[in-house]
Amino acid sequence: VNNLRKAKRSDHSAAKFRSGWVRVAFAVFVLVMGLASRETIAEPNILKFGIDAADLGTGDPHRVASRNDRAIADMLFNGLLRYKPGEAPAIEPDLALNIPLAKIVDRKQVWTFYLRQDAICHAGPKSESYRMTADDVVFSLRRAADPKRSAYAGDYRGMGVEQVDDFTVNVTFDKPLSSILFFPKISDYAGGFIVCRRAVEAMGDAAFAAHPVGTGPFRFAGHVTGKSVRLIAHEKYFRGQPQLDGIDVRYLPSFKARDAGLRNGSLDIIFGSETPKWFESVKNDKTIQVDVFGVGQVITMHFNTTRKPLDDQRVRRALVYGVDRGVFRSLFAAGVVENVYSPVPVAFLPGGLTQKEVTRLSLDYGYDRAKAKALLVEAGYGDGFSLKLVTSQRGHYLTNYESLRDQLAALKIDIKLEVVEHRKMHKRIRQDENAIVIYVAWRPNADVFLTRFFHSESTVVSGASPDTNFSHYDKIDRLIEAARGAHSPKDQVRFWKQAQVKLLEDAAAYPLHYVNLVYARRRQVDYGHNLTATMALYPQFTEQTRLIK
Amino acid sequence: MKIYGKILLATLPLVLLGFLVAGGITYYLSRAALTDIAEQWLETRGLEAVSLAREQAEYLKEYDLDTITASVKQAQLDATVAMSNINVGDEGFVYVVDGNGTIVDHPEPSLVNVDIGKERWFEWMSGKPSGWLSYTFDGVGYLASFQYFKDWNWYVVVADPESEVYGATNQLGGYVLILGIVGSILIALVLMIFTRRVTAPLVALVASAEDVGRGKLDTKIEITTRDEIGVLAGAFNQMTEQLRAFYGRLEERLTSVVSNSPILLFSLDSEGRIDLFEGKSLDVIKLNSADIIGRDVADVFAEAPEFLDAIETALSGRTVNAVAGLDNFVFEIWCAPTEKTGGAIGVATDVTKRIQAEERLRKQNKTLKGLSNQLSKYLSPQVYSQIFSGEQAVEISSKRKKLTVFFSDIADFTKITESLESEELTDLLNRHLTEMSDIALQYGATIDKYVGDAIMIFFGDPESRGIKEDAVTCVKMAITMQRRMRELQSEWLDMGLERPFELRIGINTGFCTVGNFGSETRMDYTIIGNEVNLADRLQENAELGSILLAHETHALVKDVVLAEEREPITMKGFARPIRTYSVTGIYDDLAAEGRIIRHQTQSAQAFVDLGSLVGDDREEAINVFEEILTKLKS
Numbered sequence A: 001v002n003n004l005r006k007a008k009r010s011d012h013s014a015a016k017f018r019s020g021w022v023r024v025a026f027a028v029f030v031l032v033m034g035l036a037s038r039e040t041i042a043e044p045n046i047l048k049f050g051i052d053a054a055d056l057g058t059g060d061p062h063r064v065a066s067r068n069d070r071a072i073a074d075m076l077f078n079g080l081l082r083y084k085p086g087e088a089p090a091i092e093p094d095l096a097l098n099i100p101l102a103k104i105v106d107r108k109q110v111w112t113f114y115l116r117q118d119a120i121c122h123a124g125p126k127s128e129s130y131r132m133t134a135d136d137v138v139f140s141l142r143r144a145a146d147p148k149r150s151a152y153a154g155d156y157r158g159m160g161v162e163q164v165d166d167f168t169v170n171v172t173f174d175k176p177l178s179s180i181l182f183f184p185k186i187s188d189y190a191g192g193f194i195v196c197r198r199a200v201e202a203m204g205d206a207a208f209a210a211h212p213v214g215t216g217p218f219r220f221a222g223h224v225t226g227k228s229v230r231l232i233a234h235e236k237y238f239r240g241q242p243q244l245d246g247i248d249v250r251y252l253p254s255f256k257a258r259d260a261g262l263r264n265g266s267l268d269i270i271f272g273s274e275t276p277k278w279f280e281s282v283k284n285d286k287t288i289q290v291d292v293f294g295v296g297q298v299i300t301m302h303f304n305t306t307r308k309p310l311d312d313q314r315v316r317r318a319l320v321y322g323v324d325r326g327v328f329r330s331l332f333a334a335g336v337v338e339n340v341y342s343p344v345p346v347a348f349l350p351g352g353l354t355q356k357e358v359t360r361l362s363l364d365y366g367y368d369r370a371k372a373k374a375l376l377v378e379a380g381y382g383d384g385f386s387l388k389l390v391t392s393q394r395g396h397y398l399t400n401y402e403s404l405r406d407q408l409a410a411l412k413i414d415i416k417l418e419v420v421e422h423r424k425m426h427k428r429i430r431q432d433e434n435a436i437v438i439y440v441a442w443r444p445n446a447d448v449f450l451t452r453f454f455h456s457e458s459t460v461v462s463g464a465s466p467d468t469n470f471s472h473y474d475k476i477d478r479l480i481e482a483a484r485g486a487h488s489p490k491d492q493v494r495f496w497k498q499a500q501v502k503l504l505e506d507a508a509a510y511p512l513h514y515v516n517l518v519y520a521r522r523r524q525v526d527y528g529h530n531l532t533a534t535m536a537l538y539p540q541f542t543e544q545t546r547l548i549k
Numbered sequence B: 001m002k003i004y005g006k007i008l009l010a011t012l013p014l015v016l017l018g019f020l021v022a023g024g025i026t027y028y029l030s031r032a033a034l035t036d037i038a039e040q041w042l043e044t045r046g047l048e049a050v051s052l053a054r055e056q057a058e059y060l061k062e063y064d065l066d067t068i069t070a071s072v073k074q075a076q077l078d079a080t081v082a083m084s085n086i087n088v089g090d091e092g093f094v095y096v097v098d099g100n101g102t103i104v105d106h107p108e109p110s111l112v113n114v115d116i117g118k119e120r121w122f123e124w125m126s127g128k129p130s131g132w133l134s135y136t137f138d139g140v141g142y143l144a145s146f147q148y149f150k151d152w153n154w155y156v157v158v159a160d161p162e163s164e165v166y167g168a169t170n171q172l173g174g175y176v177l178i179l180g181i182v183g184s185i186l187i188a189l190v191l192m193i194f195t196r197r198v199t200a201p202l203v204a205l206v207a208s209a210e211d212v213g214r215g216k217l218d219t220k221i222e223i224t225t226r227d228e229i230g231v232l233a234g235a236f237n238q239m240t241e242q243l244r245a246f247y248g249r250l251e252e253r254l255t256s257v258v259s260n261s262p263i264l265l266f267s268l269d270s271e272g273r274i275d276l277f278e279g280k281s282l283d284v285i286k287l288n289s290a291d292i293i294g295r296d297v298a299d300v301f302a303e304a305p306e307f308l309d310a311i312e313t314a315l316s317g318r319t320v321n322a323v324a325g326l327d328n329f330v331f332e333i334w335c336a337p338t339e340k341t342g343g344a345i346g347v348a349t350d351v352t353k354r355i356q357a358e359e360r361l362r363k364q365n366k367t368l369k370g371l372s373n374q375l376s377k378y379l380s381p382q383v384y385s386q387i388f389s390g391e392q393a394v395e396i397s398s399k400r401k402k403l404t405v406f407f408s409d410i411a412d413f414t415k416i417t418e419s420l421e422s423e424e425l426t427d428l429l430n431r432h433l434t435e436m437s438d439i440a441l442q443y444g445a446t447i448d449k450y451v452g453d454a455i456m457i458f459f460g461d462p463e464s465r466g467i468k469e470d471a472v473t474c475v476k477m478a479i480t481m482q483r484r485m486r487e488l489q490s491e492w493l494d495m496g497l498e499r500p501f502e503l504r505i506g507i508n509t510g511f512c513t514v515g516n517f518g519s520e521t522r523m524d525y526t527i528i529g530n531e532v533n534l535a536d537r538l539q540e541n542a543e544l545g546s547i548l549l550a551h552e553t554h555a556l557v558k559d560v561v562l563a564e565e566r567e568p569i570t571m572k573g574f575a576r577p578i579r580t581y582s583v584t585g586i587y588d589d590l591a592a593e594g595r596i597i598r599h600q601t602q603s604a605q606a607f608v609d610l611g612s613l614v615g616d617d618r619e620e621a622i623n624v625f626e627e628i629l630t631k632l633k634s
Helices: A002-016 A020-042 A067-076 A134-144 A179-185 A197-203 A205-210 A255-264 A276-282 A313-322 A325-329 A355-360 A369-379 A395-409 A422-430 A446-454 A477-485 A489-505 B003-062 B069-084 B120-125 B167-213 B228-260 B305-315 B352-376 B381-389 B413-417 B422-442 B467-494 B530-541 B551-557 B587-593 B615-633
Strands: A046-051 A081-083 A091-093 A103-105 A108-114 A159-165 A168-173 A218-224 A228-233 A246-251 A269-271 A288-303 A337-339 A386-392 A414-420 A436-441 A509-522 B093-098 B103-105 B130-137 B140-149 B154-161 B263-268 B274-278 B320-326 B329-337 B344-350 B397-410 B446-451 B454-459 B503-518 B523-528 B547-550 B561-569 B578-586 B596-600 B605-609
Touching (some): A046 A067, A067 A218, A067 A246, A134 A168, A276 A288, A325 A395, A325 A509, A355 B069, A386 A395, A446 A489, A489 B069, B003 B069, B003 B093, B003 B130, B003 B167, B120 B154, B305 B320, B305 B329, B305 B344, B329 B352, B397 B467, B397 B530, B422 B446, B422 B467, B446 B523, B503 B530, B503 B551, B530 B578
Parallel strands (some): A046 A246, A386 A414
Antiparallel strands (some): A103 A108, A288 A436, A288 A509, B093 B103, B140 B154, B263 B344, B329 B344, B397 B503, B547 B578
């Protein structure tokens, strides 16, 4: 606007000066100024976001698994409900007009969602922009429940979705479900994202994954393989036109590159480092702000309870008494990690155990080398044993595995690490290669945490639906199921706690800590919301996010 | 104390007591009810708490966790957390103690793991499956219900401070006290106002009564109300009115009495000065009240020393009754000290006429007494005393009575005395009659009459010692008379009598008519009848100097008197001949003289007339007695 005004003012001036050289001089001036103005306009209101991935995995929200893909999905899609930006796990209505209460109709639990009528689907490569209706919601949720098209189909088993009218949807369950377990399913996370049916159907699932189409504040504008993804503002976004013109997501697995980009201004925000050294280095930079926030991914050591010598509970206990949470913690900058005492992080989710609780139950497993040694001797491993473990090159994994190796060496346990590419590590641990798996993960609720990590059906390789039960643990199936079937959140929490008590008693796994997310931004970036915890695992860019000049 | 003060004093404690009693009862009942409610309420909470524990324990079993210490601990923790959410009023709470007395869970964290095993109430509690108790811990009283949960060896206790349980009731005590005091003050004020209104007329009444007391009998109360006070005022007015009238009449009467009675009313001050001197007798003693008021009594009555003596005595403090002469008149004086003034009051009654009348009466009595003494000589003393004592009326009347009648007569008296001068005869006869009369009176006889030399006497009326005794006395009197006659015979011979007097005596006992016979102007107390005539006939048939008894009399006296049977006599008026007996003497006298031997006991009787026992009779008697003696001795 200023440039335009300047231009108009120039026109008025031109009328005043009519002499030849003046006219020439003025023309030159205008040209120069005009070029200058265009240069300013060409610097668009785009947020440049450097993330620690090599490339976009998938744009299909029902298949996204990685933290970085989740961030893209978060900006493109909505759920019926959403975690309040920056304030997870608080929930608020998103595409739905309100948070429903369950009813029982014909022996079924029914949740009725009344949809907002101003949600507009982005225009896709093969579809026009159109108003989202109940049809899209039903399509999406059924798609999320379809194992062929969704990575989260298991979460939606037993859920029925019916269109009541254009803007009303009923979600039904034969077995009633508590709100704790239900709301995450239809929130803006994993299978809860609502896709635009016409776009999906016009493009097909594969093409949709390459060019996702949703109703979010930003729409997919382009993808440069191995380099970047461009998102631009969705003008018809129902919460208002975003203040940013767009977001440039740049794939920079090298932390150095990201750090340099942030420092030289070519990046506005990056996925940071958890090392104390880096924290120290940016501490005095006035242009950079480091954000440490939740939700914290939980780092847990899983012991394969079927593989010798870890099939002996005494050995497993020796391992947990032999390591010190404090040592692991010292690998991270202050405030980045916090100890956890149960697989479900009580700081973020109902159903976890506090330090006080586990201490009272003598399940805190404080560092005690003598006890560890004694247990090993008792189990017949006084002279130790050897293990070969695969690890990712990524900081969370490598540093923890290395620390584990170093700490257990004192117990004459010899661990050989094989550092592999992150994806390969994931693949190999799922092939049951590691007797001890250190896993960093976030799950939306206690049920998902426990089911995917400790239900026998989730046992790697041999489980009914193999997932991440690296422990081959099968002692708390009934408790997990009982919790899932409980109507009252209180009862659920009780079951979950008891399941974890049993788990800790058996030392099938050892929760170390949760890792807060560390991002760094230039100070002109204003998220437009508070930032304490997010389920999207990045600071969340919304229609309110802006760059302060 | 004023009346409303008394009313307040009487009612306020009662009102206060009423409030306190009502409050006390309310407090007691409320507390009892609250205890019941609290017990049930706490028990319900206790059962709820235990059900939470049980639920956890069952759940542990269901999921095979009951042997895992940590799982059990966690379940216990869950249970205690759930218990802590049980609402037990504002201040109550649930806590858990294990069987050893260690606090497992308590809302006050510092009490967890504290050992209360030695608390008496815990000792009382342990071993019981459930119950409720009242105990004090850390100086706070609690009401609690407990349930024993065996699976975990837990006592689940639900406790509520008594201050909360009884809070309302405890406050009630204060409220009742305040209510009582405020209520009492209000009632006191109302009572004071009301009592003042009620007592205002009473105050007027009291003032009026005091006026009346001071003699203002014209006092009248204005009646303004129709209630009891009004009625009382009306009655008071009526009373004063009647009092006024009565007082008027009294004054009138007193004036009348004082001025018409032959009395003097007087009062004196402590100095002896006359305050009052009124009465009709002032005229008698020729004094004027006005002249002597204020004067010294000693000056006025200097001529009447008895009167002054009486007044002196009264002034000295003693009540006195005296008789005093005042100006030729006699007054009876009653004079007494007056305590208040130190003076004296008195009444003097003119008794001059009464004294004179008494003197006349005394003289008449004296005359009458002399006459009476003379008269008594014409009458038997018994009759005389009976008549003069008033025991027997002097009137014509008679009665039938069994009497012993005595007749005596001097044989041939006329022939013997025809040679004597009249005066000599009179002396002789009087001497005889006097002697015989003396004996008769000595034996208590009633002398009926003298007919010339004959004497008629009877026993049994007006006084009687009994029929037998009367008869015996009469015979003994006759014997005495005969003996006296023999003693007198020598005297009479000396006086020139040619033949001594011989006395014939006849005695009979039987029913006679006794009483006053004659006319209204002349009466005789005497006896009449056949039995009287028979006695006279017996006298006529008696031998000289002897005593003849009729059979009836003999039958009465035979165990005392010895008599010989004589020829029977016939007499007009009696169907059969009358058996007669001549007296020989008194047994005791005869025995003393040795003329007879007489012995009489219950089993032995003996009688011997020594004088008449002669000849063969005597021989035969001797034989008999010898035989008796022989038998008695053997």
